[in-house]
Amino acid sequence: MKTLLSFYHTHKKNCYFIVGLIFASFLMIPFLLLGTGSIVTYHDQLDGELLNYILAARYLFTDIRIYPEIMNGLPAAGAVPPAPLFVLLYALFKPFTAFLLSQWIIYLVAFSGMYLLLLKLTRQEFISFGISMIFTLLPFYPVYGLCIPGQPLLFYAVLSLEKRETARSFSQDQEQASRKRPALFYYLLIVLYGACSSPVLVGFACLIILGIFAVLKSVAALRYKKSFPLPLWLSTITLLFTYLVCNRDLVRQVLFPESTYISHKTELVLSAQDPVSYFKDSFGTGISYAQSYPKVLLLLIPFCSILFFLHMAVKKEKSNSHLRGLFFRALVTFSCIVIICLLAAFYHGSYMTQLRNSSDGIIKTFNLDRICWLLPAAWCVLAAYLLSFVMNFFQAENQDSALARSTPALNCLPPETPLWKRILRQGVVLATLGLWGIIVLFHSAAYPNIAKLLKNGNYYALDWDRFFATDIFDQINGTIGRPKEDFRVISVGIYPAAAVYNGFYCLDGYSNNYPLSYKHTFRQIIADELDKSDYIRALFDNWGNRCYITTAEQSDYYTFEKKWNSVIYDLALNTEVLKELNCQYVFSAAYLMNAEENGLTLLREAPFETQDSWYHIYVYEVAE
Numbered sequence: 001m002k003t004l005l006s007f008y009h010t011h012k013k014n015c016y017f018i019v020g021l022i023f024a025s026f027l028m029i030p031f032l033l034l035g036t037g038s039i040v041t042y043h044d045q046l047d048g049e050l051l052n053y054i055l056a057a058r059y060l061f062t063d064i065r066i067y068p069e070i071m072n073g074l075p076a077a078g079a080v081p082p083a084p085l086f087v088l089l090y091a092l093f094k095p096f097t098a099f100l101l102s103q104w105i106i107y108l109v110a111f112s113g114m115y116l117l118l119l120k121l122t123r124q125e126f127i128s129f130g131i132s133m134i135f136t137l138l139p140f141y142p143v144y145g146l147c148i149p150g151q152p153l154l155f156y157a158v159l160s161l162e163k164r165e166t167a168r169s170f171s172q173d174q175e176q177a178s179r180k181r182p183a184l185f186y187y188l189l190i191v192l193y194g195a196c197s198s199p200v201l202v203g204f205a206c207l208i209i210l211g212i213f214a215v216l217k218s219v220a221a222l223r224y225k226k227s228f229p230l231p232l233w234l235s236t237i238t239l240l241f242t243y244l245v246c247n248r249d250l251v252r253q254v255l256f257p258e259s260t261y262i263s264h265k266t267e268l269v270l271s272a273q274d275p276v277s278y279f280k281d282s283f284g285t286g287i288s289y290a291q292s293y294p295k296v297l298l299l300l301i302p303f304c305s306i307l308f309f310l311h312m313a314v315k316k317e318k319s320n321s322h323l324r325g326l327f328f329r330a331l332v333t334f335s336c337i338v339i340i341c342l343l344a345a346f347y348h349g350s351y352m353t354q355l356r357n358s359s360d361g362i363i364k365t366f367n368l369d370r371i372c373w374l375l376p377a378a379w380c381v382l383a384a385y386l387l388s389f390v391m392n393f394f395q396a397e398n399q400d401s402a403l404a405r406s407t408p409a410l411n412c413l414p415p416e417t418p419l420w421k422r423i424l425r426q427g428v429v430l431a432t433l434g435l436w437g438i439i440v441l442f443h444s445a446a447y448p449n450i451a452k453l454l455k456n457g458n459y460y461a462l463d464w465d466r467f468f469a470t471d472i473f474d475q476i477n478g479t480i481g482r483p484k485e486d487f488r489v490i491s492v493g494i495y496p497a498a499a500v501y502n503g504f505y506c507l508d509g510y511s512n513n514y515p516l517s518y519k520h521t522f523r524q525i526i527a528d529e530l531d532k533s534d535y536i537r538a539l540f541d542n543w544g545n546r547c548y549i550t551t552a553e554q555s556d557y558y559t560f561e562k563k564w565n566s567v568i569y570d571l572a573l574n575t576e577v578l579k580e581l582n583c584q585y586v587f588s589a590a591y592l593m594n595a596e597e598n599g600l601t602l603l604r605e606a607p608f609e610t611q612d613s614w615y616h617i618y619v620y621e622v623a624e
Contacts, residue, residue, distance in 0.1 A: 030449035057090035083145020113153025194242025269542035493560035493589030528572035566590035
């Protein structure tokens with residue numbers, strides 16, 4: 001037992017790291033057990049971004065710049081995957097396998113990057129371990145690659161390069177350890193992040209942060225005659241260069257739009273939001289794709305503030321400098337979080353919305369509010385500083401601060417620390433991590449799949465299999481019996497992505513960057529339907545990312561469950577335009593009562609379905 005404890009105290013940093021990687025891998029077990037029956041968030045994943053990876057992989061190393069399968073030919077510049085390097089997974093494996101590998105990579109990178117970063121910032125092994133596990137559980141979308149989960153690894157690499165030059169806050173042993181790895185290793189981590197993330201989603205924010213720090217460090221170096229922060233500048237340039245190389249089509253469209261096409265986003269009409277509500281949402285939970293659920297930390301902030309001011313009032317001149325440093329860093333991190341949320345709220349307010357609507361180009365179309373994608377990592381860093389502050393506050397009166405930093409783990413408390421202090425600080429740390437972890441777990445990607453396993457599959461949710469309905473589309477393909485590339489289809493009450501996934505060529509689709517001319521062409525198909533509803537007309541005309549057959553009767557429901565037995569009584573389609581675009585079939589999850597008026601005839605009376613299918617599909621043929 002003594003040998004085991006000795007080994008733990010000697011290698012506890014590595015022990016936590018290994019356990020964390022095992023935990024990250026353990027989260028994949030529900031997905032592996034359920035297979036394609038796994039529940040996956042389909043919004044912005046299965047209905048859109050996944051196809052970008054599949055198509056990019058299908059035409060990898062070819063000169064094809066137009067993907068014919070979607071929207072009657074979508075330019076590759078409008079279907080750039082958010083994580084270009086992940087395309088290799090889809091080129092080597094089937095889509096579901098590639099998706100799971102993406103999920104696993106994200107889990108591993110999220111934990112390892114956050115653990116290494118927090119360990120570098122706080123020297124607290126257990127706290128770094130606990131927060132990193134929580135960060136790993138956050139509901140990241142695999143299709144967005146390392147945009148959010150890879151941020152800690154990026155900043156760990158940058159800090160490591162910077163510390164190699166200064167290393168002022170390291171002990172001698174730690175400084176020597178940081179120099180064991182060559183600088184090339186950390187630059188490769190930066191390249192990895194750039195190749196697995198998107199510059200327009202969050203990369204721009206990372207570049208801004210690195211640039212600001214590089215400028216501030218340069219000014220300080222000139223003023224105080226310190227060494228020039230060359231690693232910071234090289235890190236920024238490395239990330240920027242990686243983005244330029246991996247997103248060539250997108251860069252060319254932004255810089256030379258006349259050589260590509262006019263995007264439909266030029267007709268974008270933005271709606272102002274209530275800044276107060278937006279601030280509350282982004283601060284209290286997080287915006288879409290970047291939720292943190294940090295409300296537990298909002299209780300810890302005033303608690304630590306009270307402790308700090310008590311400490312300053314009692315200690316005065318003898319106050320602990322390390323304690324002051326931790327509180328100051330926490331204060332700076334919290335201030336950055338508030339500023340980010342305020343900027344995002346102001347950006348969606350009436351003034352900025354009017355300004356953007358009256359502008360053209362990147363000012364109008366660029367979503368600066370994605371700076372909020374920095375918040376999950378920022379909240380974790382804040383939590384690490386606050387809990388480290390608690391750990392250092394409740395220590396023996398005569399304990400040296402250097403000793404405090406050298407014995408940070410909960411299971412390695414200095415013997416002279418009073419029992420009540422040990423209990424209090426352990427209680428605060430464990431309660432914070434426990435409550436936060438439970439909240440995040442219930443919102444994690446793994447939770448619905450765990451629930452489905454516990455309920456023996458009786459968990460009502462749309463899964464991978466039922467979303468793409470390969471068994472149904474195989475029936476449809478067998479009945480049609482023609483080469484899929486010879487004709488086009490549209491879908492009603494079914495995401496077009498399902499048809500594309502199953503090999504059909506579609507007129508409809510989901511894209512945030514496609515030719516404006518095609519938006520106008522597609523609008524002719526649904527013009528009469530849009531005239532029936534101000535809501536769906538504004539949704540298409542003012543936004544238009546979803547080039548779908550949206551009906552006035554079903555509003556913006558994009559998938560109809562078979563148990564609804566949906567019927568559309570008065571669908572208005574311009575079938576003449578459908579014929580011009582070589583559309584010969586309509587896949588509908590609802591029975592169309594006025595099909596004949598639209599020049600549509602049922603391929604067969606009974607819908608295509610299976611016993612467990614999410615929807616049934618009526619196939620209508622467009623009359624010649």
